[in-house]
Amino acid sequence: MKAINYLNYFFVGLPLLLVVLGILTKESNGNLIGTGLLFTILTGLFQLVFGIKMLIDEPQDKNLKYYFRGVVLFFSLWLINGLIFNIEIVYFIIFILPIILAIFFSTITYKKAHP
Structure with missing residues (x-):
C-alpha cells in the first residue's frame, strides 16, 4: 500500500510541479x-484504476464507496x-470536483499506508 501511496504522490505532485515551473x-x-494540465488526465486515470482495485479488495470500505459516488457524480454531471x-454553474462544480x-x-491511500 505504501507503493501506491508514493505513486499517488508522484501522480498528484508532477502536474502541480510542471504548472508551477511553467509559471x-x-x-x-x-x-x-x-x-502539467494534460498530465492531470493520467492522475485521474491512475486514481480511478487503483481505486477500483482497492474497492475490489475491500468492498466494505465506506471511504472508497464515497470516492466512487463522487466519481459517478462527476461523470454524470x-x-x-x-x-x-x-x-x-454546473461547469464550476465539474471543475472543482476532480x-x-x-x-x-x-x-x-495515506490512511491505508500508515495505519
Missing part, C-alpha cells in the same frame, strides 16, 4: 503548463450537463 519560468509557449441542460476527489483519494 515561474514565464515560458512563452506554455509547454510546461500544458503538459459532465454528460447530463453537456448533452441536456448546459447550466453554467480536485476534491484527488485530495480525498490521497487521504484514503
Whole structure:
C-alpha cells in the first residue's frame, strides 16, 4: 500500500510541479503548463484504476464507496450537463470536483499506508 501511496504522490505532485515551473519560468509557449494540465488526465486515470482495485479488495470500505459516488457524480454531471441542460454553474462544480476527489483519494491511500 505504501507503493501506491508514493505513486499517488508522484501522480498528484508532477502536474502541480510542471504548472508551477511553467509559471515561474514565464515560458512563452506554455509547454510546461500544458503538459502539467494534460498530465492531470493520467492522475485521474491512475486514481480511478487503483481505486477500483482497492474497492475490489475491500468492498466494505465506506471511504472508497464515497470516492466512487463522487466519481459517478462527476461523470454524470459532465454528460447530463453537456448533452441536456448546459447550466453554467454546473461547469464550476465539474471543475472543482476532480480536485476534491484527488485530495480525498490521497487521504484514503495515506490512511491505508500508515495505519
